[in-house]
Amino acid sequence: MRLPQPKRVTVKEWVTAPVPGVVGLDFETFYTSAYSVSQMGNWAYVHDRRFNAWAVSVSDGERTCVCPPAEFPWGMIAGREWVSHNREFDEAVFLRLGDLGVIPRDARPVRWFCSAALCAFLQLPRDLAGAAKAVFGVDLDKTIRAGMKGRDLSADLPGMIQEETDYAACDAEMALALWNTLSGHWPAHERRLYEQTVAMGRRGLVVDWDYVDANLKELNATVEAVSAALPWKPALSITKFEAACADIGTPPPKSTAANDPDFQDWVRDNMRSDAVIWARHMQRMRSANRTAKVLESMKARRKADGRMVFELKYYGATPGRWSGGGGLNMQNYNRKPAEGVDLRRCIVAPPGCLLAVVDYAQIESRVLLFLAGDTDTLDMFRLNPDADAYEIHARATMGWRPEVSVQGSGFSGEETLRQYCERTGSGLRQLAKARVLGLGFGCGARRFIEVAKVMAGLEISFEESDRIVREFRESNPKIVALWEHLNDACASCDGGDYVLPLPCTQVNSDLGRFLIYRDVAAGENGIECTVAGDRIKVYGGLLAENWTQGTARDVLASAWLRCDASGFRPVLSVHDELVFEVPEASAEEDLRRIVGIFEEPVAWAPGLPLLAEGKLCAVYGK
DNA sequence: GTGTAGGGCGCG
DNA sequence: AAAGCGCGCCCTACAC
Numbered sequence: 001m002r003l004p005q006p007k008r009v010t011v012k013e014w015v016t017a018p019v020p021g022v023v024g025l026d027f028e029t030f031y032t033s034a035y036s037v038s039q040m041g042n043w044a045y046v047h048d049r050r051f052n053a054w055a056v057s058v059s060d061g062e063r064t065c066v067c068p069p070a071e072f073p074w075g076m077i078a079g080r081e082w083v084s085h086n087r088e089f090d091e092a093v094f095l096r097l098g099d100l101g102v103i104p105r106d107a108r109p110v111r112w113f114c115s116a117a118l119c120a121f122l123q124l125p126r127d128l129a130g131a132a133k134a135v136f137g138v139d140l141d142k143t144i145r146a147g148m149k150g151r152d153l154s155a156d157l158p159g160m161i162q163e164e165t166d167y168a169a170c171d172a173e174m175a176l177a178l179w180n181t182l183s184g185h186w187p188a189h190e191r192r193l194y195e196q197t198v199a200m201g202r203r204g205l206v207v208d209w210d211y212v213d214a215n216l217k218e219l220n221a222t223v224e225a226v227s228a229a230l231p232w233k234p235a236l237s238i239t240k241f242e243a244a245c246a247d248i249g250t251p252p253p254k255s256t257a258a259n260d261p262d263f264q265d266w267v268r269d270n271m272r273s274d275a276v277i278w279a280r281h282m283q284r285m286r287s288a289n290r291t292a293k294v295l296e297s298m299k300a301r302r303k304a305d306g307r308m309v310f311e312l313k314y315y316g317a318t319p320g321r322w323s324g325g326g327g328l329n330m331q332n333y334n335r336k337p338a339e340g341v342d343l344r345r346c347i348v349a350p351p352g353c354l355l356a357v358v359d360y361a362q363i364e365s366r367v368l369l370f371l372a373g374d375t376d377t378l379d380m381f382r383l384n385p386d387a388d389a390y391e392i393h394a395r396a397t398m399g400w401r402p403e404v405s406v407q408g409s410g411f412s413g414e415e416t417l418r419q420y421c422e423r424t425g426s427g428l429r430q431l432a433k434a435r436v437l438g439l440g441f442g443c444g445a446r447r448f449i450e451v452a453k454v455m456a457g458l459e460i461s462f463e464e465s466d467r468i469v470r471e472f473r474e475s476n477p478k479i480v481a482l483w484e485h486l487n488d489a490c491a492s493c494d495g496g497d498y499v500l501p502l503p504c505t506q507v508n509s510d511l512g513r514f515l516i517y518r519d520v521a522a523g524e525n526g527i528e529c530t531v532a533g534d535r536i537k538v539y540g541g542l543l544a545e546n547w548t549q550g551t552a553r554d555v556l557a558s559a560w561l562r563c564d565a566s567g568f569r570p571v572l573s574v575h576d577e578l579v580f581e582v583p584e585a586s587a588e589e590d591l592r593r594i595v596g597i598f599e600e601p602v603a604w605a606p607g608l609p610l611l612a613e614g615k616l617c618a619v620y621g622k
Numbered sequence: 623g624t625g626t627a628g629g630g631c632g633c634g
Numbered sequence: 635a636a637a638g639c640g641c642g643c644c645c646t647a648c649a650c
Contacts, residue, residue, distance in 0.1 A: 033624075236645055238629075257630055286630065286644085293644065294632095317640050321634085329642045332633035343632095364634085364639095443638045451638070526636090537637090545639045549634095575634045575640090 024176025028055040041326030046096035074107030087114035120315035125533035204307035219292040319550035344621030359577035362389035381609035391417035397475035430456035442541020483540030491522035
């Protein structure tokens with residue numbers, strides 16, 4: 001790929017000629033390890049006292065100008081299309097500089113694109129240097145980048161040394177080059193999703209700050225007290241814990257994680273040892289500390305209007321899901337209280353509103369059956385729209401039939417599997433759950449012992465596990481065939497790229513969504529390929545999992561866009577769930593409509609049975 | 623001092 | 635034949 005070599009010009013030279021096409025733009029700002037975007041998020045970073053944007057570089061592909069933001073002739077590029085790598089950051093800087101009066105507020109772009117989001121969509125490395133290497137084969141000079149940290153170079157400009165101007169210029173030029181080369185492959189509806197993601201986080205969530213403040217104080221006291229009860233420092237040091245175990249003659253556990261089966265066995269074997277008390281203290285401290293850190297992180301993102309900004313990363317995961325980012329992950333808030341603190345309870349509805357929380361039921365299980373073409377099982381879903389996925393699995397593949405008839409239950413007045421298990425004390429439903437969640441993507445017998453234990457609380461032997469795994473594969477031939485088909489299709493791309501279109505991609509269209517496995521090397525030891533810049537091993541079950549997760553993501557994305565088109569803008573998105581703020585007066589009706597939108601059949605997935613569940617609440621998670 | 627890797631813990 | 639997968643953040647240890 002040929003890379004343009006723009007000429008470096010001064011402000012005086014820049015203003016002598018008009019600007020063609022899209023403009024690449026990149027701000028350079030002061031940062032340290034403690035004061036950084038990755039830790040604080042864009043909003044808190046640009047509102048900090050230390051905020052200092054000491055340069056902006058602007059490139060039109062023919063010329064590049066680097067100068068202090070206040071000196072740049074913004075009128076020359078106002079009303080044009082701009083592109084930045086991580087636009088949310090540059091936009092946050094731009095808006096803040098406008099508020100501070102450093103640059104004119106009215107010199108805005110007509111559109112502002114993000115080349116990083118574009119690269120993520122194409123499953124290229126998201127970082128600029130990685131993308132530059134992958135697309136153009138060039139190495140951006142990292143030594144210059146490293147040398148800038150902690151330096152305020154505003155005094156040096158415009159007499160800044162050549163290397164540093166080169167670096168600043170390089171980012172703007174590269175963002176533009178990536179955009180001009182790749183933007184044609186980014187569909188319009190995906191761009192809308194990106195824009196809505198950014199807008200959602202910037203709008204933020206309403207928080208019960210009294211609850212946050214009160215609990216933060218208590219949690220910090222707990223952390224302090226538990227830390228003092230441990231006879232070493234740092235209190236969470238596993239090395240020191242193991243040394244202390246040796247001192248009292250107790251063998252250390254393989255893991256000190258609360259939910260690790262090895263740890264639980266160790267507790268059982270060492271009940272009377274002080275080491276068990278220490279380990280429990282460490283677990284309690286980790287839990288309290290995590291919760292405290294989340295609360296602190298929330299406080300740092302409090303806007304003047306009382307809402308809390310957050311960031312979700314569009315296409316943060318390779319199958320296309322959103323991920324957390326910017327120092328606070330809104331997608332992994334505890335579902336249950338920890339140390340008496342309910343993190344979800346911090347998020348509340350604004351006055352006069354309720355939160356409408358809507359999510360898809362067992363979306364991935366349903367999508368897997370759809371992708372495998374298991375129409376018989378899908379028919380069971382369609383004929384019993386409210387049925388439990390684990391019951392359908394038990395009926396379809398485990399030979400389960402109800403013993404008695406109960407009026408009003410799922411399958412035409414029969415007893416449900418849940419009712420059956422409650423009545424008889426059977427663990428069949430737990431086993432069905434473990435099979436559905438654990439075995440659909442290639443998990444083997446050894447691993448399934450753990451999966452069954454953690455997911456369903458089942459203690460099984462290797463022989464039992466092996467029997468279950470083989471039985472599952474025999475009774476789900478279409479799923480196994482899917483693994484094999486994907487494995488073969490990928491292996492056949494040896495020496496090239498394996499491009500797997502998601503169902504939302506129209507036949508023969510190159511403007512869709514794809515899972516891309518680059519530089520496939522298939523051999524005796526399996527398949528290796530590059531995903532988002534990393535070399536990984538892949539196999540049929542993994543490909544089936546990625547395809548399933550990606551398709552389920554597209555189902556939610558589709559619902560998101562349809563909700564938006566109907567005037568329902570979510571305030572939060574968590575994989576298979578959207579959260580809305582709805583006026584109390586219309587809450588019931590709005591919820592009903594949103595659930596209806598979720599359950600609308602998707603045009604590109606005919607026969608995929610969708611079930612959505614919705615609830616109204618004053619605080620999140622209740 | 624900085625960067626990274628691994629354990630741990632939280633979510634879907 | 636065998637293999638659950640997808641994330642982010644905090645803390646500690648360790649190499650440079």
